Amino acid sequence: MATLKVLNHPPSPSEDAEQLHKAFSGWGTNEQLIIDILAYRSAPQRNSIRKAYKEAYGEDLLKSLEKELTSDFERIVLLFTLDPAERDVCLANQCTSKSSSSNWIFMEIACTRSAHALLDVKRAYHARYKKSLEEDVAHHTTGDYRKLLFPLVSVLRYEGDEVNMSLAKSEAKILNEKIKDKQYNDDELIRIISTRSKAQLNATFNHYNSSFGNAITKDLKADPGDEFLKLLRAAIKCLTTPEQYFEKVIRLAINQMGSDEKALTRVVATRAEVDMVRIKEAYQKRNSVSLEQAIAGDTSGDYKRMLLALIGAGDI
């Protein structure tokens, strides 16, 4: 469930393009007008606006936005305006140049996008970089991280609801044995998590919980300093309860000294059209304060207005 509010009868793409062009003209930039348009249009509508803008003014709308805007506001407007597949391509490719948080973003894209959406990302990656997402993930990761991330990114996961209960039982047992032995990078453990459907994994983890007394994610908390273990746990969360994973990313981003605007921006831009309603519910439940209040208290200016619009708390 998306928080994005799309007008029932929006202006035509060329009218929107013209308004945006006006927002860039004259003294200063009309940021509010940019928010009022782009934060209230669906992905296909934004694509049409980009096309109309290019036809009318000969420049990619994103280029114009880049020239006019700055800082966190620039980043969220650009990221949100992009088509979802292009956006993920952009996020993933940034990972191949940096290092630290890159593993997390590969994991997030691999585990929280639908099989169909992930396929669109791969196609957009081919078109843009003349190589595959998989080869870049394999090339830019090493050791256990590669062992986990490469199959997560590669597999076209089955998305049906069918569950094989005896398989869930036998694989829950395998997982429990490996985790007891602290073999977190075991081939079988990674095979199960990276290839089974989300419905099947859910059944397996439920069985794990009822048979072995703890949720699998709890048993994986054995060594809090182990970064690989953290990533593995997060992958399991992304595959089964993505809203809880994203709630935590936002919570840490806001609570951190100085805030992690990049993470906040990424989650809001990528989830506003997908499951932000659930993420907001999870946030309220976990923090006893609404996400709107938290964001309003932690950010400011146009950036704040854009965030609030995207999570469904704008003024329009």
Place this chain on the structure above:
Amino acid sequence: MATLKVLNHPPSPSEDAEQLHKAFSGWGTNEQLIIDILAYRSAPQRNSIRKAYKEAYGEDLLKSLEKELTSDFERIVLLFTLDPAERDVCLANQCTSKSSSSNWIFMEIACTRSAHALLDVKRAYHARYKKSLEEDVAHHTTGDYRKLLFPLVSVLRYEGDEVNMSLAKSEAKILNEKIKDKQYNDDELIRIISTRSKAQLNATFNHYNSSFGNAITKDLKADPGDEFLKLLRAAIKCLTTPEQYFEKVIRLAINQMGSDEKALTRVVATRAEVDMVRIKEAYQKRNSVSLEQAIAGDTSGDYKRMLLALIGAGDI
């Protein structure tokens, strides 16, 4: 280049369906009529005939063929009549129940189909078996075989012609080092072979050849008894010169005592619409006898007639 001869103005699908139905009626089956129709229709045309047959007679054409035909002739007619993606699904799924040659068929499908065709196979696998091809490959293979086959089957390989020459150089060096040390199951070696585009691999192997004095496939012949090494070498052949790989499969199938009809059937049914012209050229060159002659001398009856029709040497 296909050897399949498709009529310029074929009868309508419902006329073909009617003729097929006639071929099944009365005393005995009219095998020649079945060949004259099915061996001269393209995959989309065969699909249309199946649809028309189902509408007119309430039964899947494949079911009717199964009832009427037997042995090798049955197998090739059924396999060829299937849509290419369904056919591969069928071949791959047979592998998950048996063991011996199964690794080879997974490899063959993964390395010789286009990225687009492999994607169609994955989708058809989801639809038919309610799980993914990748999870079955991972589940039914072990050790080094899984390590090689799983990424081969999973990656959506980039198919453009662009080549990064400095990457080709550095990766040729990595491959040579690993092969010298007999580390045939090395992570980096498998990463390169399973993720790089065919054009990129071609450049890498060319560089390997000119820098280190031997073709990579020659250096991989070190230990003739090593089954994994054989599979690795075959994968490299499939990725770079599939016609040579298939020529060899056919040659071994024909020369073997008693012939391996299953292999011959598989290659002819899967390549007739793809690159059988090149395979025939490779066969003639390597064996100084045409594939037509070899097949005519080694097979008989309706099976022979169907094979010859599919490799472009039928009577029509």
